[in-house]
Amino acid sequence: MGTLDPQSLPRHTDRLYRAAWALCGSREDAEDLVQETFAHVLARPRSLRGQDELAYLMRALRNTFLTQRRTASRRPKVATTLEEVEPVDHRATNRPEEAAQMHEVFATIATLSEPQRLALIAVDVVGLSYREAADALDTREQTLAVRLFRARERLARELSGEQRRPRDATSRGEKESSGAEKASYSMVVRDGS
Amino acid sequence: MDRDGADMQAKLAALADGTLAPGEREQALRQVDRQPELADELRTQRDALSVLASVESVRAPESLHRSVESLMRSTPAPASRGRRSRRLRLQVGVAGALAAAAAAAALAIALTSSDPGPGSGPGPSSGPGGPTVLRAAEAALGPSTLPAPAPSRTRRGELARSMDSVAYPYWQDSLGWRASGARTDSVDGRQVSTVFYVPDGGAGPASRRIGYAIVAGDALAMPAGGRMIESHGIRFRALHAGDATVLTWRRAGHTCILVARGGVSTATLVRLASWE
Structure with missing residues (x-):
């Protein structure tokens, strides 16, 4: 039975970061989520149990995300509502317009219901096959494919500014929920001197 | 959503990203040709995939690679x-x-x-x-x-x-x-x-x-x-x-x-x- 090679983690960092950003809706939270996931995975030897490395890491990322969210929900709510002001992310891309577009895409994915979001991330962001994604997310392949269809449909319509059709609202078997809560704080960054 | 509708959605998702098995693909394409609303849904799936392809250029920040x-x-x-x-x-x-x-x-x-x-x-x-x-x-x-x-x-x-x-x-x-x-x-x-x-x-x-x-x-x-x-x-x-x-x-x-x-x-x- 294969075990996860810790030395292989760096080559999955970019992909996992994109998945985490889509999951959290925030770059900073994504960075923390990937770090926490890798720290957890590296804490002891990991048996892949026949899974692909990436599928294993996707499952680990999801589990860490859910654990973090459960832990956060037990804490007192922040009394003040703070607004996050992010500088343009020069690290993700050198083109500001492209960066803004990326932010919009990730923010829209983060508003999808959790099952749809996870299906979309596993297949379209991480690049798993339907079977691998279904295994990683503990669901049936058919269910995953339907969630994926709906996630893409909603993403395309949200990004094109089109209103969701009434049929969608009544036919969805899954409750739509708001996306991941954004950790927010007011931040203004200036170049130091 | 009935079972046939869910089956069709699953097929359209796989048709859009090219993972539908060849036999099913031909059958699904014929259905899409016959029903404009399916063609519309297939187009929407492809639109989403096109947008998602663009995020592949996003790289993790250097600080994350360092960590x-x-x-x-x-x-x-x-x-x-x-x-x-x-x-x-x-x-x-x-x-x-x-x-x-x-x-x-x-x-x-x-x-x-x-x-x-x-x-x-x-x-x-x-x-x-x-x-x-x-x-x-x-x-x-x-x-x-x-x-x-x-x-x-x-x-x-x-x-x-x-x-x-x-x-x-x-x-x-x-x-x-x-x-x-x-x-x-x-x-x-x-x-x-x-x-x-x-x-x-x-x-x-x-x-x-x-x-x-x-x-x-x-x-x-x-x-x-x-x-x-x-x-x-x-x-x-x-x-x-x-x-x-x-x-x-x-x-x-x-x-x-x-x-x-x-x-x-x-x-x-x-x-x-x-x-x-």
């Missing part, structure tokens, strides 16, 4: 990882201590080239021979030598430990970081008290540990370089030295420093420091 490298260095190679958990914990502990020492050494090397010295910038205690923020930060990367302070019994949101009446924050309930230890150093004749925090329930304490240092006496000069960040009306200076991130600001006239190795982002440090 992953840092995590790897603090983890033993597979061949040397023992089956017994006690042995593994010991190895990780030793590796963590070595990594902490390596980080402190890296910061020491970095500060010799990047620290502008006590004469840079305004500050009441920037006289020759005094400590600098980076020298104090270096001390705060050392191993813990004292037990973790308990939460204050009288003051909510604070730990029962302070430096010159500037108390350390209690972040466990509010932000999920618990105090894990402490140490005290004398840096160039000035006392530097540090409390360490780790994620509550998190793994990898060696790489996800934050040192919160408070320097005794008057505030030190703000170091030059890095980035100036304002959050909640507090002005922070963020710097990178070696694989460590240093955030410094002033509380009640004292220099406070948060320092962490690559495993913690600047944004996280700002978020923690803003929570008083």
Whole structure:
């Protein structure tokens, strides 16, 4: 039975970061989520149990995300509502317009219901096959494919500014929920001197 | 949604991304040709895929790559990882201590080239021979030598430990970081008290540990370089030295420093420091 090679983690960092950003809706939270996931995975030897490395890491990322969210929900709510002001992310891309577009895409994915979001991330962001994604997310392949269809449909319509059709609202078997809560704080960054 | 409808949605998803089996593909395409609403839905699927293809160009920030490298260095190679958990914990502990020492050494090397010295910038205690923020930060990367302070019994949101009446924050309930230890150093004749925090329930304490240092006496000069960040009306200076991130600001006239190795982002440090 294969075990996860810790030395292989760096080559999955970019992909996992994109998945985490889509999951959290925030770059900073994504960075923390990937770090926490890798720290957890590296804490002891990991048996892949026949899974692909990436599928294993996707499952680990999801589990860490859910654990973090459960832990956060037990804490007192922040009394003040703070607004996050992010500088343009020069690290993700050198083109500001492209960066803004990326932010919009990730923010829209983060508003999808959790099952749809996870299906979309596993297949379209991480690049798993339907079977691998279904295994990683503990669901049936058919269910995953339907969630994926709906996630893409909603993403395309949200990004094109089109209103969701009434049929969608009544036919969805899954409750739509708001996306991941954004950790927010007011931040203004200036170049130091 | 009936079963046929769900089946069709699943097929359209696979048709759009090219993973539908050849036999089913021909059949699905014929259905799409016959029903305009299916063609519309297929187009929507492809639109979404086109947008999603563009995010493949997004790369993880350098700070994350550095932190992953840092995590790897603090983890033993597979061949040397023992089956017994006690042995593994010991190895990780030793590796963590070595990594902490390596980080402190890296910061020491970095500060010799990047620290502008006590004469840079305004500050009441920037006289020759005094400590600098980076020298104090270096001390705060050392191993813990004292037990973790308990939460204050009288003051909510604070730990029962302070430096010159500037108390350390209690972040466990509010932000999920618990105090894990402490140490005290004398840096160039000035006392530097540090409390360490780790994620509550998190793994990898060696790489996800934050040192919160408070320097005794008057505030030190703000170091030059890095980035100036304002959050909640507090002005922070963020710097990178070696694989460590240093955030410094002033509380009640004292220099406070948060320092962490690559495993913690600047944004996280700002978020923690803003929570008083």
